[in-house]
Amino acid sequence: xxxxxxxxxIFKCTSACAGCSDSLALRYVLKAAGPETVLVIPAxxxxxxxxxxxxxxxxxPVYNVAFAAAAACASGMSAAxxxxxxxxxxxxxxxxxxxxxxxxxxxxxxxxxxxxxxxICYDNEAYGNTGMQRSGATPAGAKTTTTPAGKEExxxxxxxxxxxxxxxxxxxxxxxxxxxLFSKVQKALSLRGPKFIHVLAPxxxxxxxxxxxxxxxxxxxxxxxxxxxxxxxxxxxxxxGPSKAAMIKPVPLEEYLAPQGRFKGISKEAIAQxxxxxxxxxxxxxxxxxxxx
Amino acid sequence: MLTVAxxxxxxxxxxxxxxxxxxxxxxITPQTEIVEQIAEYVTSGELKSQYIAVESEHSAMAAxxxxxxxxxxxxxxxxxxxxxxxxxxVNWAAGARLPIVMAxxxxxxxxxxxxxxxxxxxFQERDTGWLQVYVASVQEAYDATLMAxxxxxxxxxxxxxxxxxxxxxxxxxxxxxxNVDIGDFIPPIHLPHAIDTSHPAGYGTLTGPEDYxxxxxxxxxxxxxxxxxxxxxxxxxxxxxxxxxxxxEEYRCDDADVVVIAMGTLGKEAEVAVDLLRKxxxxxxxxRIRWFRPFPHLDLSGRxxxxxxxxxxxxFGGVIARSLAATERVTPFSVIxxxxxxxxxxxxxxxxxxxxxxxxxxxxxxxxNV
Numbered sequence: 001x002x003x004x005x006x007x008x009x010i011f012k013c014t015s016a017c018a019g020c021s022d023s024l025a026l027r028y029v030l031k032a033a034g035p036e037t038v039l040v041i042p043a044x045x046x047x048x049x050x051x052x053x054x055x056x057x058x059x060x061p062v063y064n065v066a067f068a069a070a071a072a073c074a075s076g077m078s079a080a081x082x083x084x085x086x087x088x089x090x091x092x093x094x095x096x097x098x099x100x101x102x103x104x105x106x107x108x109x110x111x112x113x114x115x116x117x118x119x120i121c122y123d124n125e126a127y128g129n130t131g132m133q134r135s136g137a138t139p140a141g142a143k144t145t146t147t148p149a150g151k152e153e154x155x156x157x158x159x160x161x162x163x164x165x166x167x168x169x170x171x172x173x174x175x176x177x178x179x180x181l182f183s184k185v186q187k188a189l190s191l192r193g194p195k196f197i198h199v200l201a202p203x204x205x206x207x208x209x210x211x212x213x214x215x216x217x218x219x220x221x222x223x224x225x226x227x228x229x230x231x232x233x234x235x236x237x238x239x240x241g242p243s244k245a246a247m248i249k250p251v252p253l254e255e256y257l258a259p260q261g262r263f264k265g266i267s268k269e270a271i272a273q274x275x276x277x278x279x280x281x282x283x284x285x286x287x288x289x290x291x292x293x
Numbered sequence: 294m295l296t297v298a299x300x301x302x303x304x305x306x307x308x309x310x311x312x313x314x315x316x317x318x319x320x321i322t323p324q325t326e327i328v329e330q331i332a333e334y335v336t337s338g339e340l341k342s343q344y345i346a347v348e349s350e351h352s353a354m355a356a357x358x359x360x361x362x363x364x365x366x367x368x369x370x371x372x373x374x375x376x377x378x379x380x381x382x383v384n385w386a387a388g389a390r391l392p393i394v395m396a397x398x399x400x401x402x403x404x405x406x407x408x409x410x411x412x413x414x415x416f417q418e419r420d421t422g423w424l425q426v427y428v429a430s431v432q433e434a435y436d437a438t439l440m441a442x443x444x445x446x447x448x449x450x451x452x453x454x455x456x457x458x459x460x461x462x463x464x465x466x467x468x469x470x471x472n473v474d475i476g477d478f479i480p481p482i483h484l485p486h487a488i489d490t491s492h493p494a495g496y497g498t499l500t501g502p503e504d505y506x507x508x509x510x511x512x513x514x515x516x517x518x519x520x521x522x523x524x525x526x527x528x529x530x531x532x533x534x535x536x537x538x539x540x541x542e543e544y545r546c547d548d549a550d551v552v553v554i555a556m557g558t559l560g561k562e563a564e565v566a567v568d569l570l571r572k573x574x575x576x577x578x579x580x581r582i583r584w585f586r587p588f589p590h591l592d593l594s595g596r597x598x599x600x601x602x603x604x605x606x607x608x609f610g611g612v613i614a615r616s617l618a619a620t621e622r623v624t625p626f627s628v629i630x631x632x633x634x635x636x637x638x639x640x641x642x643x644x645x646x647x648x649x650x651x652x653x654x655x656x657x658x659x660x661x662n663v
Contacts, residue, residue, distance in 0.1 A: 035490060035493075036490050037490065038488055038490065040359065047499065050495055050498060051495070052499040052500065052501060053495065053498045053499060053500040053501070054504070055495070055498075056493070056494060056495035056498060058493060058495065060490065060493050061489070061490060061493045061494055061496065062493075062494075063362060063497065064496060064497035065358065065359070065497070066355070066381050066382060066385055068351060068355075068381075069352065069355035069358075069381075069382060069385075072347060072349075072351070072353075072355035072356050072359070073355040073356065073358055073359035075347070075352070075355075075356045075359065076315055076317055076345060076355065076356030076357055076358065076361075076367070077359035077362070077363055077488075078359075079315050079317075079343035079345055079356070080343070080359070080364075080365045080367075081363060082343070083314045083342075083365065084314070084363070084365065105349060105352075106348070106351070106352050106355065109347060109348030109349070109352055112348070113347075
């Protein structure tokens, strides 16, 4: 049984929205990382959650940097710490827009160079900080302020892009499964080189569901197979516990979509599109986990 | 040790002696030789640095920022489009008060593609909070790079410094280079706001207007304080190594009736033009502006002024000419020359001085040669 430390690295009363999964996930990320950690944060919801100058809601140093620059900044920081003989964890904590869109070049560069750091993308599937515009991570059918009729295109397959860099460790996680997240962060930080964790972060104002339902939304995402929890260690895929059952008998996708205002009035075609993408992901991961691929 | 080197190799050689902990850079013509030479030094073990071969200039400056904020010495080099691709981070480095040193090999901006000398690239970064120095010889490129580290890292500056040299005219010219043993000329770096996990703090967090304004004023105050630090550093450099530098290099200006002002290699060319004009009986002098930020004071009172700009601000004018018109209340004859690497000889410069028309602007070779 994983023992989660009682130490807190995010103080209470941050400026996060009620029911924010971003800050919930970060709480467990930092519990796993401990005090010898620096967070590198591009423009994202966490830029706001950490509080305003001269205060900080974080009990580790936080380096804020421009939107496209997080992974590159972390490259320099990690190189400097290692040159000084320090083992300080350098963790990028970035939103989906800062990762799959504007930050992807720096991300790819840092992974190709073998930078010793952990990159965590917390994914609320839109530009949350600016009021929910579509990002490359927005799923088909979801309404955002720039896709008022629902997004036509599929969610960008970030994990496949990262996997193509063959990092020693990558995983998916969800704020609704904090113990799973905690142990994945611990495992990632025990390894050298570039590590990646993609965290689904349900967002009450963005997804338009009631704020007490964030954990439930995360669980429905996993149970419906829309979000699959897994790890890829040195290329070997292991499906994580909560997703194993979901892959055998998922709950109907509609149970996940129904509470979310962003999917209100979604067309049958868009639902089919979502299902087909989810099935494709599941099929591919299952093959990889079985060692077929 | 006396050698012969290109401007690029001279910069790399100075960087080797300054020994930054982290170098992050991306290649671009005509800067490439700097990053190649540094990579060689690192590979051979002559320079004990972490060399990060980044995937873009934006990332080069971001990596320098990430490294610098841990309290170590950092260096990068770029040119033209590279400088502009990193523009966002150029601002960030200064605002974050990080003493990063960057060599910029001045080159024109596209389109059309042009790889030759022009100052517009760095001039467009003039409001970022970086100190900027422009050199006119291979030796000066070396000397200015060494001094840049000491000036940037000085506790009353803590602003980044950009060392500028003309593309090809200096970057690829072989000239004599006197390498020095720098000894303790550059003290160990101490960054008072370096990241410290035992004292967690937020860096660059959301900042309201009052604090933001105060931080901007603090940058300007340091920019003003840098004047004394530059002077002191240049004096100490002269004392230790025998080469003297000022904010502005004056040439035969004492009794001059007309002064021609330029930057970079054109400033050296102007000195030859002055000799020529003096032979003709014209009391001419020249001033080569070295430090562009902080912008220097020039003693121009009672003289005719000819300014050669290897740059242009569209809809405004030559940047140096317009700046001096504002700061020194002079009415210069403004010559726009050398854009995109256009050849400008001392004969041409002598012509600008002979046929000066105060208050007018000449686009050399475009709206009629003088």
